[in-house]
Amino acid sequence: MGGMLIAALGSHLKIPNAVYQFIVFALLMKIGLKGGIEIREANLSDMILPAFSAILVGIIIVLVGSFIFSIIPKIKREDGYATAGLFGAVSASTLAAAMVLLEEQSIRYEAWVPALYPFMDIPALLLAIILANVYQHKQNKDADTKVDISGIIKESLRGSALSALLLGLLLGLMTKPDAILESFYEPLFRGFLSILMLVMGMEAYARLNELRKVAHWYAIYAFFAPIMHGLIAFGLGYIAHITVEFSPGGVILLAVMAASNSDISGPPTLRAAIPTANPSAYIGASTSVGTPVAIALCIPLFIALAEVVFK
Amino acid sequence: MGGMLIAALGSHLKIPNAVYQFIVFALLMKIGLKGGIEIREANLSDMILPAFSAILVGIIIVLVGSFIFSIIPKIKREDGYATAGLFGAVSASTLAAAMVLLEEQSIRYEAWVPALYPFMDIPALLLAIILANVYQHKQNKDADTKVDISGIIKESLRGSALSALLLGLLLGLMTKPDAILESFYEPLFRGFLSILMLVMGMEAYARLNELRKVAHWYAIYAFFAPIMHGLIAFGLGYIAHITVEFSPGGVILLAVMAASNSDISGPPTLRAAIPTANPSAYIGASTSVGTPVAIALCIPLFIALAEVVFK
Amino acid sequence: MGGMLIAALGSHLKIPNAVYQFIVFALLMKIGLKGGIEIREANLSDMILPAFSAILVGIIIVLVGSFIFSIIPKIKREDGYATAGLFGAVSASTLAAAMVLLEEQSIRYEAWVPALYPFMDIPALLLAIILANVYQHKQNKDADTKVDISGIIKESLRGSALSALLLGLLLGLMTKPDAILESFYEPLFRGFLSILMLVMGMEAYARLNELRKVAHWYAIYAFFAPIMHGLIAFGLGYIAHITVEFSPGGVILLAVMAASNSDISGPPTLRAAIPTANPSAYIGASTSVGTPVAIALCIPLFIALAEVVFK
Amino acid sequence: MTLHKAEKVIIITEKMITKGVCAIIDEAGATGYTIVAAGGKGSRGIRSTSESASVIDDFANVKIEVIVNNKQMAEHIMNKVAEKYFQSYSGITYMEYVDILRPEKF
């Protein structure tokens, strides 16, 4: 699947936007529904530690990233915050690719793990936005604009990606959507995901140009950050494994979430909330380098690591 | 499934129009194909009485509705006719929801029953349009515009919803589309329907505002009319049950058709044919009140009633 | 399936462009994936003769067509070349329809046969474009525009139709997409194809008007050419049957490819490369006459012929 | 090259009456028109015209532009459309002056 990434060089092939949006919607609904159904039957206390780890990872990534960019010369601070936020946030498609691979290799995971997505995603975006806003406040002290935290949370929950996921979760929790999940979302899942991978591959190629125009540091960060982030999350997940028997598959997914960077909802959220940051900087780096590294390198890496660690 | 109706408050989630149109097309093709296949094998004489009941129900609903609105003060006559027409017409999605529920509870129905849709839909719309036009004629006597009945019938048959249904019917009757039905339309049916329900739920919420701007009477009518219409149809269906052994499931579906109001093809047809009627009046009432009542209240009600009556 | 062609007369039914594009993409990916998987396991030497036949057929069709149109009076030479090119090129949907029919009648074919598509398609388009350009050169001798053959090849490979097919082929060859093919593309195949047939049927009807405005000769050519082209290819396929045991189903598919005319990628390619040709001439003839003849007449004809010949 | 003065009539209204508006344009003798999908807000509320545009991502208005070589024809089209439709359907119409390249085309 990873192989399809660089395929469509120079081709006129385009995916209609309506289809793309529907595919994203279906993937997130599927993850949400499945998660919701599973949470209904899960032992809530099992989820506390992993959820807490997810939040922690999101925060650590943004703090570390912001620090790294702040010591690199000639990088605008806002650009650094936005990039760190994007890498702290989570990519549903990378996550879905890992899920498919785990299933193929029949590595078990608690089905509610993918539903931890927002626990890592929201804190990361939020923290990045707050840091950027606080920084701007300090710069122009006369300004009296306040950082509207609850507004940012609301906006990010209302975004189309999180809405779909949360809607799925809710429906999974409150209704009995098992039949629809099985007859509709499950068969479409892999096909839709493969098309999404295709889009992302073409996108990665198309963005390379943009990346070239910004500082090299972004590319370097984008290459190493996913691995580092994944390892941090793997570590925390391992602790959860020992203490509350968090499954090996769950640990892998947590690490993949950390390694991934938000490709659907993150960019517009950041663009709206940190308008002074240059989108070419953070989107170029994440799409062209971060995502391919997360998918093609990190997923197999963490699976291999799990085989070593949990044997 | 009904539970998903009010879900997406304030969310930015939107369904692309292209996807929405395709979903509607697929649902109607499925109903048509299935109906056509079944009619091929059915005893035509069994269908006469139910079909006749459907026509009768469509006409009764419009007459009763027009009468009710004509005695309410301060309601424009055209608005009353249009509203009555919309409630006489049929919603494919409400009907489909009832079909899914019947199948889940394994209540049997003749598969040609959903194909009775146009028998109730067209007479209702037509009668409402004619009444409104005749009324306008009387108002300005000098006008010499004639009511073009055959033109209205043609237009309503050509509308995209009925076209898809009739095309499905025709193909079901004349070709052997069983394989496509089973491998393509059946698996997609429930998933597409659930997405349509989602859209309708969001739409209902969005239209509440509009409803508030028009007279309360619309909301009151929209609440009670589906129940009343359904009961009338249930009664006529019961007669068909006794005389030609019309199945209990068929009686339920007939009642649901009557209770439903047209959400896809009805509004534009009425808007074009009764331009002086205020769309906020009839669409607000039907979408925000009529449809939720028909789906969440009437379907379970009629199923329960059938269990009492047919035991 | 053929019966659905003329159905939707005068209806307002429209298929959203996004859905249409996605359906085309999915069909071509499916053909490509399947072909790629099969080529991986096939004996390459078996493919040489059929592939060579495909190329030959594409060239013969264009030469014969160009000759025919050149002797008909009052036909612009460019229009003739473009029409011949279009009939030499291949229609993925006609091909897919033949594949479904063969499977229904369980006539076996090598799964790589549909992947021969570009072997016939590209030479035909290319030759037509070159002939037209050379002709124009001769007309205005002062012009110094050269015919950019490699540019034309590149452009035609990059077109969205061939891109999707080749991408599928590549993925089929290099990765293991069997699961996605089976769970996603296969179930959608027939349904999508039937919708495409519907679109083509409506299109054929809509183009009849256009056809009426151009010379009758186009309609006459469009009626007989598919049969003639198919028979030529059938003959060459038969030779391959005798010499390298090319399957009867393969022979039929080769003949159908020859009989078909390009409906998706051909027209824009020709329009761009032979701008002086009148699109109403070649598109009208192929869509309204050529395609229906290829699907409704040629496919059953060649199947019947095969039953006679290979018994 | 010389450019010639001409008039451009713009009509922004509900998608569903496109056919009727175009018929008026054709009858008036214009040589063509251009249609663009549009959304909007007017005196009748945000996208008041769409039957179901609040949830579904769609533009329910159209913007129709007609270039005519003759001011009377322009005014005629504007009046006809306003008279026939703007009581029952939402819509606006206005005019601009443009410079065209080939006057014989319009």
Next chain:
Amino acid sequence: MTLHKAEKVIIITEKMITKGVCAIIDEAGATGYTIVAAGGKGSRGIRSTSESASVIDDFANVKIEVIVNNKQMAEHIMNKVAEKYFQSYSGITYMEYVDILRPEKF
């Protein structure tokens, strides 16, 4: 029939700030606006504004048109939008003179 002079303000900018631009228009007191999906190239590169428009077939700009009956209001809208957004978001704004049919509508 008499036509009346009016101003039309055009704003071409990124889709994502549509809501904010429309709020400025409403506050300025305009009676409505029309929105059209657009793509384009400007000082910030081809479709610089779209998060993912290079592969996905989509227009990521919008063209917003406002007709106002009052030149000051027109200039006010242009200034406000340019001030608030055009430092961080790509976009242009310009004005045209149009003839409207029913001045009381605008």
Next chain:
Amino acid sequence: MTLHKAEKVIIITEKMITKGVCAIIDEAGATGYTIVAAGGKGSRGIRSTSESASVIDDFANVKIEVIVNNKQMAEHIMNKVAEKYFQSYSGITYMEYVDILRPEKF
């Protein structure tokens, strides 16, 4: 605030030659352009340009707008496009006068 006079060239033509038209615009030295999907009817019949627009719900024309600060450049673009394309492809081009906010941008 001062507004400055400028020219807007509009080209309405078939979608498939968008790339070529944009190349002409770029070569002429314009700072950008805006593209909108359009349908229409002209001398070559309803949506004469679309390969398959009669059944599929799609706009097959584009409307391309270029604002330039220089009338000669405007006329140059119009002539070039008309010369190169309007014999074989359907299309029209015309010009309007607009008032722009920041003349240095164009």
